[in-house]
Amino acid sequence: MIKVGIVGGTGYTGVELLRLLAQHPQVALQAITSRSEAGMPVAQMFPNLRGRVNLTFTEPSVDNLSQCDVVFFATPNGVAMKQVPELLAKGVKVIDLAADFRLKNPVDWQQWYGMPHACEDILAEAVYGLPEVNREAIKKARLVANPGCYPTAVQLGFLPLLKAGLVDANSLIADAKSGVSGAGRKAEVHTLLCEAGDSFKAYGVAGHRHLPEIKQGLQHIGGQAVGLTFVPHLLPMIRGIHATLYARLTQDVSDLQALYEQTYANESFVDVLPAGSHPETRSVRGANVCRIAVHRPQGGDTVVILSVIDNLVKGAAGQAVQNMNIMFGLAEDTGLMHIALLP
Template identity: 70%
Template sequence: MIRAGIVGGTGYTGVELLRILALHPEVEVSVVTSRSDVGSRVDALYPSLRGAIDTVFSAPDVETLSACDLVFFATPNGTAMLMAQQLLAYGVKIIDLSADFRLKDALEWQHWYGMEHACPTLIAEAVYGLPETHRESIKTARLVANPGCYPTAVQLGFLPLLEKGLIDPHHLIADVKSGVSGAGRKAEMATLMSETGESFKAYGVAGHRHLPEIRQQLALTAKQSVGLTFVPHLVPMIRGIHATLYARLTGDVGSLQTLFEQKYADEVFVDVLPANSHPDTRNVRGSNNCHISIHQPQGQDTVVILSVIDNLVKGAAGQAVHNMNLMFGLPEHTGLNTVALYP
């Protein structure tokens, strides 16, 4: 059994990890931390876990966590980097669901996250945890940087076209909508129901923290720098990411449908829908699946890719468990066979 610890077990991502790991046949959740709930039972805070998780919250102590085989950090940015070196020294593997190790340039990370990086020497070692692009590196990694939710949906949509050089990499557009759980579990005016209900708005147009992460990874695929306009939106739903992606085709591309189907034929969590489909976030809610469809409106040179995920699962906790399965040599779908919730 894999002895797993979760640092930051009281947020939406933390409880989603607990929900998934509670039914994982190869995992024992041995440590769950929360500074504010030390000594309280996890299922007292989350009664949905009654009978599934029999653990008490503890303080985020390196000595306690060192008994784990793997530690998930479901924490705000700036936390994992303070403990990573010590845990790695104990032989503990780490999957960080924050942004601490996603960017390869420490100065750029400081610019976007407003703090100096505490362990820049680990940035080069960290493996970016998108299994569809870094599967082999993840298998041997000690430290995995779990991708952001927006970057996951955007990358999976653009990936097949950039790999083949079929679109202009300098003029990409990602118009992406997210449910309010993407903002985390905190009391904040902007995410109150009375503020988000019956409303729909863009934000971060001048620059969102996920922009450099998306550009970095798309550039690796394209083997050159990319130009990306990324506009996130907040919509009045709890879960879900819907990415509408635009690019200009650069020549005769043949069947786009066939290209995407062949690219993702062996990917257990990426489902290319039939031609002319329109993915719906409700059809991936609670699952680790990404649904994709491809359109070429009026047969012109603009391609439109639609990519939808559950931001808390494929965009966070589910992808982290997928990475864990790879790191420990387990079948990739282990513990992640959940069918989406409907309605």
């Protein structure tokens, strides 16, 4: 059994981790930390876990967490990088669901997150945890940087085109929408029901924190710098991401559908839908899967890719568990074969 600890277990990502790990056949939950809720039974805060998780929240302690085989950080940006070095030194593997280890350049980190990086030496060894791209490196990793939700949907959508060198990498467009849970479990006016309900808006048009992460990942996939216009939107729903992606072909391609199907033929958690499909966010709710459809309107030189994920599962906790499975030599789909919830 893999002994697991979670730092920061009171947010939406934390409870999603708990839901998945409590059902994982090779996991023993050892510790769930929260400074603000220490002493509270986990099931008191999250009643869906009654009878499945009997732990109480505890203060984060390296001594306690060092008894684990792997520790997940589901904390605000800037927390993990201050604690990870000590855990790694004690032989504990780490999967960080925040952004602390996603950007390879510490200058970029400081620019987008407003603080200096606390452990640049360890930053260099962190593996970006997009399994469809970095599976072999993840197998050997001590530290995995779990991708963001928007970056997961966007990179998986563009990957086949960039890998094959078929599109103009300087003119990519990602028009993406997310449910309100993507903002986290905290009290902020813009996520209140009366503010977000019955409304729809773009945000972060001048620059969103996920932009450098997406560009870094796409550059790695295609082997060249990319030009990307990324516009996120807030949808009046709880969970889900829909990314509509645009790219301009630089050479004629006879069968884009076959390209996508072949690229993802052996991927358990990427589902290429039949030609002409329009994936819905509800088709991935609660499931660790990205569903993709590729279109070429009127046979022109513009490709439109539709990519949907559950931002809390394939976009966060589910992908983190997928990475854990890879790191510990388990079948990648262990504990993750949940069917999406309908309606």
